[in-house]
Amino acid sequence: MLDDNNRNRQAFLYVKKSILYVSSVLVLFSLIGLFTSISPALRLSSHTLTDWTNEIESSTFMYLLGMENRAFKEAIPPDSEIPDISSALFQVATSIKPDDPRSLLGNELPGFSIFDSKIFIAGEGTDYTNLPVESSPPLKEVLKDREAVVEEEIDPIESNEQPNDSLTTGDKNVVFIYNTHNYESFLPHLPDVTNPDLAQHSEVNVTNVSDRLAQGLRNNGIGTTVDKTDTMQILNEKGLDYPHSYAAIRENVQEAFATNKDIQYVIDIHRDSLRRDATTIDINGVSYARVAFVIGGEHKGYEKNLELASKLYKLMQEKYPGLSRGVLPPKKGPGTNGVFNQDLHENALLIEIGGVDNNMEELYRTADALAEVFSEFYWEAEKVNSD
DSSP, rough: HHHHHHHHHHHHHHHHHHHHHHHHHHHHHHHHHHHHHHHHSSSHHHHHHHHHTTTTTTHHHHHHHHHHHHGGGSSSOTTTOOOOOOHHHHHHSSSTTBTEEEEEEEEHTTTTTGGOOSSSOOOOTTOOOSSSOOOOOOOHHHHTTTOOOOOOOOOOOSSSSSOOOTOOOTTOOOEEEOOOTTOOGGGGOOOOOGGGGBBSSSSSHHHHHHHHHHHHHHHTTTTEOOOOOOOOHHHHTTOGGGGGGGHHHHHHHHHHHHHOOOOOOOEEEOSSOOOOHEEEETTTTEEEEEEEEBBBBSSTTHHHHHHHHHHHHHHHHSTTOOOOOOEEOOOOOOTTTTTTTTTGGGTTEEHHHHHHHTOOHHHHHHHHHHHHHHHHHHHHHHHHHHH
16 A cells, blocks of 8 residues: 555655646746847846946856855955845846935936936046036027127147157048037137027037147147038038937048048047036136046947047046046947937047037147147057057
C-alpha cells in the first residue's frame, strides 16, 4: 500500500512538472508573439530600458556587480553608502528620487522640468536659476520692422600676444559660422522695444557678432565662412513657426558641408533671453557679454561636442576668468530641440553670446576674446596633430 502511495506521489510530481514545463513554453512563445506583433510604439526597446535605468544611481549597479566580482567594488568611493534597493525600485516605478525634490516638482509644475538636469561645468555665478532661456516669439512679431540704432564701428581689443603670421590655413575655410535665430537682437539698439521677447531685428542682430568673430579668426590665420541664410524668411516662406528654426536651416548647413570638405569646426551663434545681471561681467574694469556653451544631448555623438566645449571653457577661464557661464547640461527631453543640428558634425557648438540687454561694444569685445581663445586652441591642436 505504501509503495502504491509513493508511486502515485511520484507520478503526480512528474505530471505537475510536465504541466509546468509545457505552460512555461506556452507562456514564453505567447510573450514572444506579443512583443513581435504589437505596435512598435508600445514595444520595449533599448531606449525604454535606458530611460528606466537612468533613474537609478550608478552606485547601485556597481554594488550589484561587486556582489559577483569583487574587482568592481574597488571602483566604489570609500565614503559612499550602500544603496537602498527599495529606493532604487521606487525610482524606476515612479521616476521620483526620494532625496531630490526636483524629480517630483519637475513632473507637476509647468516649466520646472528644466531644472531636473546636471550642469556639466558651472561657470562663475551659474546655477539652475539662470540657465539660458530660449524665447519663442510669434514669427509675425519677429518679422516686424523696427527702428535700430548702432553707434560707429568699435575697434578690436588689443591682445597681449602678437599673432604669428606664419600660422595660416591658406585658402581653406576650416570654421563655419551660422545663426539659426538670425534676427535675435539687443534692447540697447532698439529704442522702441522694451519687451525682451520682441528684441528682434532683420539687420542689427546676432549676425553682426558672428561677423566680428569671423574677422577675429581670420586675423589669426584661420579661414572662416559666415553663412548668411535668413532662417526667419525660410520659416515665413514655408509657413512654419519659430520653433522649427533648426529644421529650416538644417538643409543649408548640410549643403555647406557637402560643398566644403575643409570644414573642421561648426559654430551656431545665439544670444540669450536672460537679463543683464546673468549675461554681463566686468573684467579689469571693462564690461563683457558672457558666453555659454550649449550642447544638444539627443544624438549619439554629443560627447564629442561636449569635449570640445569643455576644452574651450577651460582655456577661456585661464585667459578671461568668469567670461564663460560654463558648459551647460546636455539638453534633451520635452521643451527643447535636443539636437540643435550638432549631430551633423563632431565639432559642432552652439554658443550663447550675451543677452537681450548687452550692447554691441560688449558683444564685440567678447567676440574678439572668443576668437583669441579659439585661435590658440586651434593652432595648438594643429601642432599636436602634426607631431
